[in-house]
Amino acid sequence: MKFSGSRRRFILAGATLGGGLLIGYGLFKPRDFLGDPQLLPLNADEVALSAWLKIAADGTITVAVPRVEMGQGVHTALPMLIAEELDADWTAIKVTQAPIAAVYGNIVGMVDTTPIDEANRGPVGVSMRWAYARLARVLSIQITGGSSSVRDAWLPMRTAGATARLMLLEAAALRWNVKVGELSAHASVITHTGSGRTFKFGELAGEAAKLTPPTQIDFKSSTQYTLLGKAIPRVDIPAKTNGAARFGVDTYRADMLFAAIKASPVFGGVLKSVDEEALRKAPGVVHVVKLDDAVAVIAETTWHAQQALNAAAIEFDGGAYAKRSLAGIFDDYARAMAVGDFFGYEDIGDARSALTKDPVIQAEYRAPLLAHACLEPMNCTVRVDVDGAEIWCGNQAPDLMRMNAAHALSFPQEKVTLHTPYLGGGFGHRPEPSTMLQAIKIAQAVPGRTVKLTWSRAEDLQHDTYRPPALARFKARLDASGNIAAWLHQITSPDGVPATMARWYPQLPLAGPDRTSVDGAAFLAYAIANRRVEHCAVAVDPLPIGVWRSVGHSTNLFFVESFMDELALAAARDPIDFRLRHLTARPRESALLERLREISKWDTALPSGRARGVAFGNAYGSIVGQVAEVSIVGGALRVHRVLCVLDCGRVINPDIVAAQLESGIIFGLTAALYGEVHYDQGRIKQNNFGDYRLLSMADTPEIITHLIDSDAEPGGVGEVGTPAVAPAVANAIAALTGSRLRSLPLRI
Amino acid sequence: MSITLNINGMSRQLDVEPELPLLWVLRDKLGLTGTKFGCGIGACGACTVHLDGQPVRSCSLPVELARGKAVTTIEDLGGAHPVQQAWIAAQVPQCGYCQSGMIMAAVALLKAHPAPSDTEIDQGITNLCRCGTYPRIRRAIHAAAGAKVDRDA
Numbered sequence: 001m002k003f004s005g006s007r008r009r010f011i012l013a014g015a016t017l018g019g020g021l022l023i024g025y026g027l028f029k030p031r032d033f034l035g036d037p038q039l040l041p042l043n044a045d046e047v048a049l050s051a052w053l054k055i056a057a058d059g060t061i062t063v064a065v066p067r068v069e070m071g072q073g074v075h076t077a078l079p080m081l082i083a084e085e086l087d088a089d090w091t092a093i094k095v096t097q098a099p100i101a102a103v104y105g106n107i108v109g110m111v112d113t114t115p116i117d118e119a120n121r122g123p124v125g126v127s128m129r130w131a132y133a134r135l136a137r138v139l140s141i142q143i144t145g146g147s148s149s150v151r152d153a154w155l156p157m158r159t160a161g162a163t164a165r166l167m168l169l170e171a172a173a174l175r176w177n178v179k180v181g182e183l184s185a186h187a188s189v190i191t192h193t194g195s196g197r198t199f200k201f202g203e204l205a206g207e208a209a210k211l212t213p214p215t216q217i218d219f220k221s222s223t224q225y226t227l228l229g230k231a232i233p234r235v236d237i238p239a240k241t242n243g244a245a246r247f248g249v250d251t252y253r254a255d256m257l258f259a260a261i262k263a264s265p266v267f268g269g270v271l272k273s274v275d276e277e278a279l280r281k282a283p284g285v286v287h288v289v290k291l292d293d294a295v296a297v298i299a300e301t302t303w304h305a306q307q308a309l310n311a312a313a314i315e316f317d318g319g320a321y322a323k324r325s326l327a328g329i330f331d332d333y334a335r336a337m338a339v340g341d342f343f344g345y346e347d348i349g350d351a352r353s354a355l356t357k358d359p360v361i362q363a364e365y366r367a368p369l370l371a372h373a374c375l376e377p378m379n380c381t382v383r384v385d386v387d388g389a390e391i392w393c394g395n396q397a398p399d400l401m402r403m404n405a406a407h408a409l410s411f412p413q414e415k416v417t418l419h420t421p422y423l424g425g426g427f428g429h430r431p432e433p434s435t436m437l438q439a440i441k442i443a444q445a446v447p448g449r450t451v452k453l454t455w456s457r458a459e460d461l462q463h464d465t466y467r468p469p470a471l472a473r474f475k476a477r478l479d480a481s482g483n484i485a486a487w488l489h490q491i492t493s494p495d496g497v498p499a500t501m502a503r504w505y506p507q508l509p510l511a512g513p514d515r516t517s518v519d520g521a522a523f524l525a526y527a528i529a530n531r532r533v534e535h536c537a538v539a540v541d542p543l544p545i546g547v548w549r550s551v552g553h554s555t556n557l558f559f560v561e562s563f564m565d566e567l568a569l570a571a572a573r574d575p576i577d578f579r580l581r582h583l584t585a586r587p588r589e590s591a592l593l594e595r596l597r598e599i600s601k602w603d604t605a606l607p608s609g610r611a612r613g614v615a616f617g618n619a620y621g622s623i624v625g626q627v628a629e630v631s632i633v634g635g636a637l638r639v640h641r642v643l644c645v646l647d648c649g650r651v652i653n654p655d656i657v658a659a660q661l662e663s664g665i666i667f668g669l670t671a672a673l674y675g676e677v678h679y680d681q682g683r684i685k686q687n688n689f690g691d692y693r694l695l696s697m698a699d700t701p702e703i704i705t706h707l708i709d710s711d712a713e714p715g716g717v718g719e720v721g722t723p724a725v726a727p728a729v730a731n732a733i734a735a736l737t738g739s740r741l742r743s744l745p746l747r748i
Numbered sequence: 749m750s751i752t753l754n755i756n757g758m759s760r761q762l763d764v765e766p767e768l769p770l771l772w773v774l775r776d777k778l779g780l781t782g783t784k785f786g787c788g789i790g791a792c793g794a795c796t797v798h799l800d801g802q803p804v805r806s807c808s809l810p811v812e813l814a815r816g817k818a819v820t821t822i823e824d825l826g827g828a829h830p831v832q833q834a835w836i837a838a839q840v841p842q843c844g845y846c847q848s849g850m851i852m853a854a855v856a857l858l859k860a861h862p863a864p865s866d867t868e869i870d871q872g873i874t875n876l877c878r879c880g881t882y883p884r885i886r887r888a889i890h891a892a893a894g895a896k897v898d899r900d901a
Binding site: 236247300302423425457663695700 | 765768769771772775776777779780781782783784785786787788789791792794821822823825826827832835836839840841842843844845846847848851869870871873874875876877878879880881882883884885886
């Protein structure tokens, strides 16, 4: 077995340590937090004080939010950052989706993919993250994902708020001919301390906008916060209770048409034949569009288009991939592991030598393919005119979408207008341009007409960009005192992010290594003197793989935290005690586990027939721990309760955080209990919720969440609830039955 | 086929096939977009509306079966309905796509069971939510029950 990585490939050659340093200093100015105020379209009575906010004469403050709202609360949490430092009246805040511009690019999401330990603050770690940040600014992807929204906005949006506040104070000082230091601001009102005179923000915005923004600002200390840390109600919720909220699929225009599509069920297949004549004669059908690998029908309603396709005689040629299957992929994985072409992400001490002595504990784990199954099926509305196009599409990366649309249409980007309404779920499926690219081709068949393409549920499940399947092997040895002396973790899966980026940037040659492949496996908090974590990248072509809520963590934390319990059992130690023994140098992690022990009443007995399991991990700058309580009644597994403790540093909005934890846990539990997409004969078998089961109200356990008080920098939230629940449940099952489940979904 | 429907208290005359599901009449013909398409087979409940006060999955209901009956959609609840208020108070929706159907299902449940038990909620709310808002839906239903649903929706 070879241990040294023979495929030392990097995302961009220039992004490696030396190259990044070389290109860096010469070309890059410091990150511009404020941006150009002219980016924001203005009404007559409005002025913009930066790319992030504009103020109307009546005091309305409109905040440009650079991330999309898919239920995770960014349209509330991000404006809170600005409103806090601006001392704005929260009730005067309005939200608009930011336009497409580099200042709104997501830097933190990219830096997270640096293939090095986040805790590495030495020269190598600092330099590599710096290089990745520079690369991020070149690409400037306006992506919502990676639990990065608050973390990325933390500096720029607070800067925008504090800067605008100072400009308003300066304008007041000029009007009154007093010093700025004599003024205070509260709830959008500036007061002169000595005289008690006041100005409202709206009265001064025009004058403030003419001033040069200050270069020196001071952020508030947390004791001065009036908004951050409070459970401010989400701004998008009222419209989501009365039917008024508009999602992409709710795009309607006068004289529009509706399309459905059927793509080759076999990935990589092509259209062989279709009875176009019969299709055209079907009720309500207006037009038939043949694509290389699909047939689309344009009709007077979505249903007419779907019905016509369902009844149509269509033949596809599956070609070389017609026999591909998940079993075949796992065979490929096993063969690749036998060859041993691994990339080492982490290598501390000498795990190889330490594992030559007996007894070595070994285990093999696997995780299946998963679909996103957003409740709003993938859809896109397009109108193509002679000199431009208009597109409506709920999406997680507007700049990527527009760039891909312009490329497909051979228009300059400024000729493509992209609207991003609310997303009916994202979870990693909606940075994908594939539905939009189909919709563009369909709309090109009826120039000047607005056409909405809506995928059927079958199309949505069968042409997803799936969470890749993964195979993991562990070898470990305990020392005489029952601590882990050596740990070898080998993971085989495709390099998912490069495969995903290749769809987003078809023009760019991109390759691994892909840090997300080992997220949740490498750079663990546990102190293990000899440890090696390595990844074997095996392509799964033509299966399209992508990013699925919590990405690598979602599989790797199941592997790691299940195996930790196997080792605790071998050491005859309590699972929480066993973990704590490897966390003595990590006070935040230890405190979190202690808190979890306390709130889960870990040390008290449960009623007979019930058992608990624990799991814990670091993800996206946060620390999460969960305890699940399970029983088996009549052969059926029941998860009764999930207790969750989160340390996400400073909490911006505790109720949004709690909601995201509940959401993440249910998303992870759905996968743990039912999640499995069958890939056989080159195609996906699942076609609706009947065979891709989601957790229901009746299946949902009681969920109790606790947040750790912290002044630390904010950590990620949206995905961190997801990965720990599968191992917590698996560990509870093992505690209850004595039987260890090493494959997802968990079947007793 | 010409058909007259009673939708949210208004009479609407349409020329559609009898088998066209009510969902697509509401969305593609009438522009009532609060009712959502999720699965097309009545499995997810995003398309839930009331037919003479009973919850139905409009994606699987041929429009002819709505003839002569009162169709009620989310738009008719207004916004001040106790269930909607409970939804806001509990901050239930996340992405929000399933919530019109959830609220219509909850209004119907509360009409049948003014103070539902957890088991009755489990049985009455079979709609699917991908974001996992179930715990808050349960809380909001209990709160709305406590607030006495006195409006006839």
